[in-house]
Amino acid sequence: MESLRKLISAVGSGLREAPGRLYRSVFRSSYPLTLRQQLSVVVNNLILHVHPSRVFRRSIKPSTTFGLGLMCLYLFIIEWVTGVYLMFYYEPSTGAAYGRILDLNYAVAFGRLMRNLHRWAAEAMVVAVVIHMCRVFYTGAYKPPREFNWVLGVVLLILTLALSFTGYLLPWDQLSFWAITVGTNIVNYMPVLGPKLRFLLLGGDAVGSEALLRFYTLHVIAIPAVAALIINYHIWRVIKDGGLAHPLEQNPEAQRMDPVVPTFPTVVYTELFVLVVLMAGLTAASLIFNAPLEEEANPLLPSNPSKAPWYFLGLQELVSYSAFWGGVMAPALLTLFLLVLPYMDRSSEGIGIWFSRARTGMNILWTFILVAIVVFTAIGVYLRGPNWNFYWPWEGWPGPN
Numbered sequence: 001m002e003s004l005r006k007l008i009s010a011v012g013s014g015l016r017e018a019p020g021r022l023y024r025s026v027f028r029s030s031y032p033l034t035l036r037q038q039l040s041v042v043v044n045n046l047i048l049h050v051h052p053s054r055v056f057r058r059s060i061k062p063s064t065t066f067g068l069g070l071m072c073l074y075l076f077i078i079e080w081v082t083g084v085y086l087m088f089y090y091e092p093s094t095g096a097a098y099g100r101i102l103d104l105n106y107a108v109a110f111g112r113l114m115r116n117l118h119r120w121a122a123e124a125m126v127v128a129v130v131i132h133m134c135r136v137f138y139t140g141a142y143k144p145p146r147e148f149n150w151v152l153g154v155v156l157l158i159l160t161l162a163l164s165f166t167g168y169l170l171p172w173d174q175l176s177f178w179a180i181t182v183g184t185n186i187v188n189y190m191p192v193l194g195p196k197l198r199f200l201l202l203g204g205d206a207v208g209s210e211a212l213l214r215f216y217t218l219h220v221i222a223i224p225a226v227a228a229l230i231i232n233y234h235i236w237r238v239i240k241d242g243g244l245a246h247p248l249e250q251n252p253e254a255q256r257m258d259p260v261v262p263t264f265p266t267v268v269y270t271e272l273f274v275l276v277v278l279m280a281g282l283t284a285a286s287l288i289f290n291a292p293l294e295e296e297a298n299p300l301l302p303s304n305p306s307k308a309p310w311y312f313l314g315l316q317e318l319v320s321y322s323a324f325w326g327g328v329m330a331p332a333l334l335t336l337f338l339l340v341l342p343y344m345d346r347s348s349e350g351i352g353i354w355f356s357r358a359r360t361g362m363n364i365l366w367t368f369i370l371v372a373i374v375v376f377t378a379i380g381v382y383l384r385g386p387n388w389n390f391y392w393p394w395e396g397w398p399g400p401n
């Protein structure tokens with residue numbers, strides 16, 4: 001009897017201590033309770049050490065960043081994880097791709113959920129990256145010393161669009177086939193290089209098996225690998241450039257008086273909270289809405305209208321006015337503007353302040369560009385129907401793809 005009691009008490013205390021032991025085996029110290037431990041946990045943790053050990057309290061106020069950069073990072077990781085799941089089943093050949101997507105939708109365990117998550121996270125990433133860029137712009141955070149990090153951001157924007165675009169073809173249905181046909185036709189309008197670039201991208205003159213293989217390789221390895229490297233560099237630069245843009249950074253004495261908080265636990269738990277909310281929203285969306293899938297691709301039966309993916313519909317709309325000015329010059333000038341912006345607009349006024357009055361002119365210019373992009377995109381999505389004619393939504397045209 002005595003030995004049984006001893007055994008039970010030994011098992012009980014073993015169980016009580018197990019979580020602590022497990023925690024120590026992973027993190028190499030006990031759960032940090034003192035400030036000293038909390039500061040050192042950030043320095044000694046592989047993932048957390050990208051943070052400084054303390055941050056300004058204003059950095060974690062929701063209105064400073066709205067967690068947008070973090071959401072871009074999370075969405076990229078979600079794409080990676082769900083993408084690997086899809087890769088177990090997908091086959092990049094014109095004969096098999098569509099069937100594999102049907103399998104994912106109807107036969108594979110969690111296949112539909114994973115596909116939906118992958119699709120909605122991709123769309124959310126395009127939106128989040130653009131809004132993150134707007135937040136950086138409207139707080140003047142692209143100015144020195146962060147000008148190169150802004151340029152890295154522009155590259156990330158292009159890579160995000162490229163990731164989404166290359167993934168669009170993979171289901172090999174009518175929607176994806178004709179969207180990519182139209183999207184890659186826009187490349188043709190580039191003088192001299194256009195047709196050669198398009199040939200290189202498609203591995204031929206038309207979207208076919210070579211194009212599917214190229215898009216697949218770009219989508220699952222080439223672009224994600226480059227994007228992952230640049231995302232790491234981008235986040236590292238945020239810290240090296242002095243942390244998030246701060247209104248007092250021109251005056252280090254005054255800035256030093258601004259209250260700080262330890263990164264652990266305040267920032268870490270805030271970041272985890274953002275992850276939980278984002279995952280909950282995406283999972284709910286993926287349970288309710290299915291990723292689109294039409295009939296299998298048929299190169300002999302063009303869909304009418306053939307629309308590019310929605311984020312390129314503003315461009316397609318411009319192309320319908322003038323192939324050269326809309327399809328080549330407008331995107332080229334916009335990209336050039338984004339790349340040179342932080343090297344031209346260098347004054348330190350208004351850094352870290354939303355819609356600073358000192359930057360009224362630039363804020364108006366940016367808003368004008370933004371509204372133009374949204375208006376042209378909305379026309380392309382909602383108001384264009386067969387033969388790219390103009391239709392009001394209530395005129396019977398079935399609506400956006």
Ligand code: HEM
Pocket residue numbers: 065067068069070072073076129130132133136141142146149150151152153154156157160231234235238243244245
């Ligand atoms: C995959 C895309 C991207 C990821 C994962 C990402 C990630 C991040 C993160 C985590 C931060 C710090 C927190 C925050 O500001 O919310 C940040 C800041 C920054 N990002 Fe991005 N970003 C991306 C795209 C972009 C784009 C498109 C731009 C602009 C063209 C940009 C420019 C910047 C700049 C200048 C900062 C510093 C802001 C400041 O100091 O206040 N990023 N980014």
